[in-house]
Amino acid sequence: MSFDKLMAFNWFKQLLWIATAVVLIVVLLVVDYKAYDTLAYALYGGMIILLLVTMFVARPIAGSRSWLELGPVRLQPAEFAKFTTALAASRFMSSINLRYQNWRDQLVLAGITLLPPLLIVASNESGQALVFGALLLAYFREGMSPLILLLLAASGVILLLALLVPKLWLVAVFTAILLVVLGLNRRVLRHHLPVALGVWLAVIGMVVGVDFFYNDVLQPHQRQRIEVLINPSADPLGKGWNVTQSKIAIGSGGLVGKGFLQGTQTKFDFVPEQSTDFIFCTVGEEFGWMGSLVVVGLYLTLLWRIIYVAERQKSVFGRTYGYCVASVLFFHVTVNIGMTIGLAPVVGIPLPFFSYGGSSLWSFTILLFSLLALDAYRKQDLLR
Numbered sequence: 001m002s003f004d005k006l007m008a009f010n011w012f013k014q015l016l017w018i019a020t021a022v023v024l025i026v027v028l029l030v031v032d033y034k035a036y037d038t039l040a041y042a043l044y045g046g047m048i049i050l051l052l053v054t055m056f057v058a059r060p061i062a063g064s065r066s067w068l069e070l071g072p073v074r075l076q077p078a079e080f081a082k083f084t085t086a087l088a089a090s091r092f093m094s095s096i097n098l099r100y101q102n103w104r105d106q107l108v109l110a111g112i113t114l115l116p117p118l119l120i121v122a123s124n125e126s127g128q129a130l131v132f133g134a135l136l137l138a139y140f141r142e143g144m145s146p147l148i149l150l151l152l153a154a155s156g157v158i159l160l161l162a163l164l165v166p167k168l169w170l171v172a173v174f175t176a177i178l179l180v181v182l183g184l185n186r187r188v189l190r191h192h193l194p195v196a197l198g199v200w201l202a203v204i205g206m207v208v209g210v211d212f213f214y215n216d217v218l219q220p221h222q223r224q225r226i227e228v229l230i231n232p233s234a235d236p237l238g239k240g241w242n243v244t245q246s247k248i249a250i251g252s253g254g255l256v257g258k259g260f261l262q263g264t265q266t267k268f269d270f271v272p273e274q275s276t277d278f279i280f281c282t283v284g285e286e287f288g289w290m291g292s293l294v295v296v297g298l299y300l301t302l303l304w305r306i307i308y309v310a311e312r313q314k315s316v317f318g319r320t321y322g323y324c325v326a327s328v329l330f331f332h333v334t335v336n337i338g339m340t341i342g343l344a345p346v347v348g349i350p351l352p353f354f355s356y357g358g359s360s361l362w363s364f365t366i367l368l369f370s371l372l373a374l375d376a377y378r379k380q381d382l383l384r
Helices: 010-030 034-038 040-057 077-093 103-122 126-141 146-164 167-184 186-191 193-217 220-230 241-252 279-311 316-340 358-376 378-383
Strands: 068-070 073-075
Touching (some): 010 358, 034 040, 040 068, 040 103, 073 077, 073 358, 077 103, 077 126, 077 316, 077 358, 103 126, 126 146, 126 316, 146 193, 146 220, 167 193, 193 220, 241 279, 241 316, 279 358, 316 358
Antiparallel strands (some): 068 073
């Protein structure tokens, strides 16, 4: 069989990606470890330029301009932006103490983190943009106030409630909470009244403005994903098809599964994107609960090992980068598995080292083995 005919099969193309990833691993481990720190800003700047170019020259695919076509090869720069952003953020945080730093430095860090996802969103690829929010977990380890994480989580809960509960009820509840706090805590009433009123106004603004955000800011496919998350059974033959079929496939696997390549839901293509975004349902159907448990266990072991490696770094740069790698992988694993079982919205992100695709494989390989390269020379950081 000729090479051109073999390239028509996804399994052959994935083997080629794996082979090139092995070469990439060798390069990453051979490169001087100091280059990751020294070239962090240059690589970040180059990626920003590449994302800008992609916005204008990429051919629309499924409504998104996020893929660069280089002959028979397609690459998604957004995948590699995670690596360069993690490097740049780690380099910047190694020069400051985030716990005691002023607001200007924190704004710079926010700018480094937010610029790539904003460009990715401009290319109509929202799923990949969400991954950058996971970097907050790494910043939290380095001293970022937990109040920021709490505010973000609370904002998400409020917005979700505003979609499910009548707004007048929510306004009444939050107003009652404000009055109770002011009545029971005289100190808040005397010294923090402007802050309390500001928080109340912000909450009421989110409740009242959620309709505008939902109907006029979000695109139709994004609204559908939220609706499916809230009620996947509302349209099982339409917008809820992917999640419904994925849950059927996983449930039909039972305890030990139907066997390799014996899954009916996946074998007969009832589940779309089963080799990429929904590959976990293939694991669940063919290998059952036991196989799924093994896969999840392997991911937890990998994440634990990455955190262990990050903690033993001798430099702030190495430790921060390690936590960035762990955060990105954690987000991918939890959201990808969550969306296949209906616990997370379908955002179109791959399962690390499992999903078909060269860009994602290269991206995760670069993230992981760059950390191993830094770890191999961690003791030399004490001599720098």
